[in-house]
Amino acid sequence: MTEKIREIARRILENGEVELVIGFEKGTIPLKSRPVFIEKPEDVEKLIWDGFCENNLATYLRRYKGRKVGIVAKGCDSRAIVNLIVEGQLNREDVYIIGVPCTGMYDRRKMLRDGKLEPSDDYLFMNCKTCQYPTPVLYDELVGEEVSPRTRDYSDVGTIEKMSSDERWEWFQREFSRCIRCYACREACPMCFCEFCFVDENRPEWVEGGIHPSDLGFWNLGRAFHLAGRCVECGACERACPMELPLMVLNRKMAKDVKEIFGYEPGVSLDEKPVLGTFNPEDREDFIL
Amino acid sequence: MKRIEKNKFYEKLNDLIGEYRVFAPFGDRYRYIEDVSEIRFDGLLTKMSPKAHFLPQEEELFRWDERENIKVKDVNDKYIVFGMRPCEVRALSLLDLVFNTEKFPDPYYINRRKNTIIISIACNEPLETCFCTSFGYGPFTKGDADLMLVDMGDYFLGEGDENILDLFGFTDSEEDYKELKEKAESKIKRIEIQGIPEKLEQIRETDFFKKITQRCITCGTCTFLCPTCYCFDIQDRNRLNGGKRVRVWDSCMFKIYTQETSGHNPRYEEYRRVRQRIMHKFAYYPSLYNQYGCVGCGRCVTYCPVNFDIREVIREAGGYNG
Numbered sequence: 001m002t003e004k005i006r007e008i009a010r011r012i013l014e015n016g017e018v019e020l021v022i023g024f025e026k027g028t029i030p031l032k033s034r035p036v037f038i039e040k041p042e043d044v045e046k047l048i049w050d051g052f053c054e055n056n057l058a059t060y061l062r063r064y065k066g067r068k069v070g071i072v073a074k075g076c077d078s079r080a081i082v083n084l085i086v087e088g089q090l091n092r093e094d095v096y097i098i099g100v101p102c103t104g105m106y107d108r109r110k111m112l113r114d115g116k117l118e119p120s121d122d123y124l125f126m127n128c129k130t131c132q133y134p135t136p137v138l139y140d141e142l143v144g145e146e147v148s149p150r151t152r153d154y155s156d157v158g159t160i161e162k163m164s165s166d167e168r169w170e171w172f173q174r175e176f177s178r179c180i181r182c183y184a185c186r187e188a189c190p191m192c193f194c195e196f197c198f199v200d201e202n203r204p205e206w207v208e209g210g211i212h213p214s215d216l217g218f219w220n221l222g223r224a225f226h227l228a229g230r231c232v233e234c235g236a237c238e239r240a241c242p243m244e245l246p247l248m249v250l251n252r253k254m255a256k257d258v259k260e261i262f263g264y265e266p267g268v269s270l271d272e273k274p275v276l277g278t279f280n281p282e283d284r285e286d287f288i289l
Numbered sequence: 290m291k292r293i294e295k296n297k298f299y300e301k302l303n304d305l306i307g308e309y310r311v312f313a314p315f316g317d318r319y320r321y322i323e324d325v326s327e328i329r330f331d332g333l334l335t336k337m338s339p340k341a342h343f344l345p346q347e348e349e350l351f352r353w354d355e356r357e358n359i360k361v362k363d364v365n366d367k368y369i370v371f372g373m374r375p376c377e378v379r380a381l382s383l384l385d386l387v388f389n390t391e392k393f394p395d396p397y398y399i400n401r402r403k404n405t406i407i408i409s410i411a412c413n414e415p416l417e418t419c420f421c422t423s424f425g426y427g428p429f430t431k432g433d434a435d436l437m438l439v440d441m442g443d444y445f446l447g448e449g450d451e452n453i454l455d456l457f458g459f460t461d462s463e464e465d466y467k468e469l470k471e472k473a474e475s476k477i478k479r480i481e482i483q484g485i486p487e488k489l490e491q492i493r494e495t496d497f498f499k500k501i502t503q504r505c506i507t508c509g510t511c512t513f514l515c516p517t518c519y520c521f522d523i524q525d526r527n528r529l530n531g532g533k534r535v536r537v538w539d540s541c542m543f544k545i546y547t548q549e550t551s552g553h554n555p556r557y558e559e560y561r562r563v564r565q566r567i568m569h570k571f572a573y574y575p576s577l578y579n580q581y582g583c584v585g586c587g588r589c590v591t592y593c594p595v596n597f598d599i600r601e602v603i604r605e606a607g608g609y610n611g
Contacts (some may be wrong), residue, residue: 027596027598027599028590028596028598028600028601029417029418029590029591029596030417032596034504034595034596035503035504035595036504037503037504055594055595059506060503060506063559069524142524146355171380178317180337180513181509181513181538182508182509182510182512182513182540183508183509183543184506184508184509184510185592186508187507187508187594188506188508188595190592200543200544200545201461202545205320205524208524208526208539209346209522209524209535209538210346210347210524210535210537210538211346211537219382227446239594240508240510240594240595242336242510242513242592242594243336244315
């Protein structure tokens with residue numbers, strides 16, 4: 001697939017279809033492939049594809065508004081692109097999507113902790129293990145055979161749902177007290193494109209700076225809520241988090257609820273309106289307090 | 290050289306908890322411990338550097354009540370920071386240059402610094418990402434530590450303040466750590482920093498910084514984990530019956546950091562922020578203090594979500610002819 005990606009990148013750079021291709025190259029630390037920005041056809045040899053392309057490259061697209069960009073996209077990345085288009089952040093014709101059917105990404109940190117250098121299914125990220133859209137939902141070219149969806153499984157969310165509210169609060173406070181407010185989650189997330197994030201607002205200050213538990217809670221819950229019906233479950237936030245907080249449990253809870261309550265999944269169709277941007281008299285209301 | 294059995298050392302350290310507040314490695318960060326059994330080394334370096342003791346992420350400066358009586362926060366406790374690595378000790382000497390100046394002495398930082406005994410541990414097994422020896426010191430440099438320990442398995446060799454060595458009950462030893470030191474130093478890959486400050490100034494306005502910024506997502510991971518980054522924000526916490534003024538960590542990577550009241554932001558674009566971070570450490574620090582603002586601990590390399598590698602940036606800057 002690496003070869004195919006290079007071939008397409010070279011062609012669309014040479015024929016001027018795009019001014020830039022965003023893909024992955026080999027990183028400088030073990031088991032890390034990292035974003036790379038190719039502007040010259042002769043540099044396409046840098047591009048690679050492997051099980052460590054964990055970032056969601058769609059997060060960079062907001063920097064190139066109105067410019068023609070090629071992008072290497074896994075299933076989840078393509079969903080982010082679809083959602084950016086649906087939410088009016090991106091024009092379909094500005095982006096050339098090199099779709100990569102994805103068999104899952106491996107948790108490098110867990111592997112390194114266990115001293116493993118060879119990927120195996122045990123180290124797949126939870127959202128990859130249960131991925132419903134491994135094949136890109138939108139692409140200009142697909143570089144491989146379609147990959148079948150995996151078994152839908154929200155048992156990670158289930159574990160938290162089963163707790164009593166006290167236990168859950170205790171879990172949340174314990175886990176999220178480790179947050180350092182670096183906002184790697186926000187910056188890694190393609191859907192966090194607000195020009196001014198609520199957490200940065202200081203006139204008035206909605207969330208105080210520092211690490212008081214109430215501010216850490218507010219930030220993390222606020223972030224998750226803002227992604228309800230928008231999160232494409234790519235896991236970029238959790239992979240970026242230096243403190244390895246279980247951010248995806250919150251996001252996946254939201255995704256699961258939105259699917260169950262409204263039958264909606266973000267980023268799978270260009271024709272559907274965002275779930276929170278529409279109203280249907282048939283919508284359930286029983287969750288409103 | 291002096292030595293002490295590890296269990297004897299930890300016993301004594303435990304006895305000192307109470308008289309001193311002890312800040313020690315606890316997995317991914319340091320924390321104030323109640324008992325030495327809480328100490329947990331997860332690898333050579335904690336993710337969060339121990340700067341959090343000297344510059345807490347959230348620190349009260351003073352508070353006021355409804356009658357506007359102001360009470361300034363004292364820092365009078367005595368502290369021991371145990372387990373710091375030579376790079377982290379060196380980082381303190383760089384922070385001193387900023388917070389302990391004649392013109393603007395920072396009493397909070399200075400008091401903590403003055404009231405803290407630093408016990409460091411030399412690095413027998415440096416990491417792949419360590420590049421400390423690039424900066425004229427190394428994995429066995431005591432620096433400003435009051436006591437540096439060398440891990441010899443069942444015992445520590447100690448070097449430093451006689452009073453502290455006596456306090457712990459170190460005894461004389463014929464051994465030295467020369468061999469360990471040489472072995473450790475030989476493992477570390479240096480980066481070439483000769484001429485970098487001048488070169489960075491030269492290429493400041495070229496496309497270099499735009500190029501290297503493409504990858505950076507401008508989160509604050511590097512700056513928050515960095516032992517030398519010290520940017521902060523001052524905030525007032527107003528409540529009905531008074532309030533307090535606090536200092537909280539901030540980051541030059543954040544857009545809001547340089548946002549002015551008028552709405553103008555001199556570092557709106559990402560590359561201006563990345564340029565600031567690199568220039569501050571490798572050009573401004575050298576020109577202001579004749580020291581690099583980086584200690585080569587490698588945290589920013591290891592934990593960057595997109596593998597923005599400062600070693601590579603410095604190398605590319607050195608060879609940039611654009």
